[in-house]
Amino acid sequence: MGQGRSAPQTRQPGGRAMSHPIAIITGASRGLGRAIALDLASAGYGVALTARDAAALEAVAQDCTKAGAPVALTYPADLSQPGEPARVVDEVMKQTGRIDALVNNAGDTQRGDFLTLTDEQHLSGFALKYHATVRFCRAAWPHLEASKGAVVNISGIGAHTPEPEFTIGGPVNSAMINFSKAASKRPGAPRVNVVCPGHIETDRLSRRIEAYAEKHGLSREAAAEEMRAELGIAQFGQPGDISAMVRYLCSDQARYITGAVFTVDGGATPGI
Ligand SMILES: NC(=O)c1ccc[n+]([C@@H]2O[C@H](COP(=O)([O-])OP(=O)(O)OC[C@H]3O[C@@H](n4cnc5c(N)ncnc54)[C@H](OP(=O)(O)O)[C@@H]3O)[C@@H](O)[C@H]2O)c1
Incomplete structure (x- = not known):
């Protein structure tokens, strides 16, 4: 676990929390996570980036600093491992003293017919995307309550449109929505919303x-x-189509939006 070379600052003198908002973005080394990190950086967030590939995270951290992030920190971790989300949250709190946004984006489910997919593939799909989301929310919850922050969970259109070739990702994405709605109903909860990307x-x-x-x-x-x-x-779609929605949901403009699900799919979803 490290700190982005491009951003040497940590907590302010006297152990006070940083003065700018901090966003944790999972799966930030590439793809949608990278775009979300850059968008939040340009909106003035300090970013805490996590995924497995340390070198790729460092490169994204440098790009975030160029985009305007007051601080860009990296936390290489295999997030399918049960203890890692809490470890990342602890480390972010030690270094910044606050968490204002949490974007659970890391995910990598195997496509295929359920008759041929193994138990191991099912379990690993849930471990990374669903369980890491729950674990991040659990660890960051008190800090998000304190900051009146926002959680955005990245699901996918397979949550609403089951397909025989998407028998792990679909159920994982549905579970993300169910959990997000339930969490949003806790008294004093931070705002919790879901984005379902289409084909990006x-x-x-x-x-x-x-x-x-x-x-x-x-x-x-x-x-x-x-x-x-x-x-x-x-x-x-392009990654920026998703990151723009995430940035909006993290912002004060979305102050009255919680427990909601947003499909960003260019019209791919056939149902209502
Ligand atoms: N792209 C789409 O069309 C689409 C559509 C619907 C939903 N989604 C969802 O959007 C999210 C991002 O998708 P994407 O297209 O950006 O995928 P991607 O390009 O494959 O990126 C996946 C990210 O997850 C990280 N990751 C994978 N395994 C990990 C692990 N064990 N521990 C920590 N991080 C891990 C990867 O980083 P490392 O390899 O460095 O660990 C990477 O940063 C996923 O949850 C996906 O299900 C995407």
């Missing part, structure tokens, strides 16, 4: 497009176009 261009979507291309004997471009047409969307 990150490494995760690239892997899907490449698998589709291989399965159907298509070029990457042709596979992407065929997938897009099958999904009935005009285009794939």
Whole structure:
């Protein structure tokens, strides 16, 4: 666990909490987490970034500092391990003295038919995305209550639209919503909201497009176009489409919004 080279500050003299708001972002080394970190940095948050890849986190920390973050700290951790979320929260509190926003974004569920997926794959999908979210909320809760802060949990449109090839991710995403709504109803709770991304261009979507291309004997471009047409969307989303929603939900403009679920999918979800 370390501190971003780009941001040498820690708690203020006398052990006082930092004067600017602090956001923890999980899965911040790339993809949506990186975009969320940059967006919150440009909104004036100090950022506490966590994922496994220490070098990638350092690079994101430097970019956050350039984007305006008053402090950018990194906490390399395998968040599927039960003790890690609390360890990260403790370390953030030691270094900054406050937590104002928590974005639970880390996730990596295996796609596939439930008849072929193993118990281990199911358990690891839940361990990283669902259990780490609960553990982060539990550890950060008193600090978020104190700051009247905000939690944003990143679920996914599979929460609402079950698919036979998404039998781990779908249930994990549904569980994220159920937990978030329940947590938001605790007396004195910070605001807790959920964002369900659709098909956003990150490494995760690239892997899907490449698998589709291989399965159907298509070029990457042709596979992407065929997938897009099958999904009935005009285009794939960009990480900034999700980070803008997260930034809004963390801001005071969203002060009356809690226990809510926001779909950002370019119209992919067929139901109402
Ligand atoms: N992209 C989409 O279209 C889409 C759609 C719906 C929902 N989502 C959800 O959005 C979230 C982010 O997706 P993404 O597309 O940005 O995925 P991504 O590009 O694959 O990034 C996943 C992030 O999670 C981190 N991570 C993976 N395993 C980890 C572990 N064991 N411990 C700590 N961190 C770990 C990765 O960092 P390290 O490898 O450095 O650990 C990385 O920062 C996920 O929860 C995903 O389910 C995405």
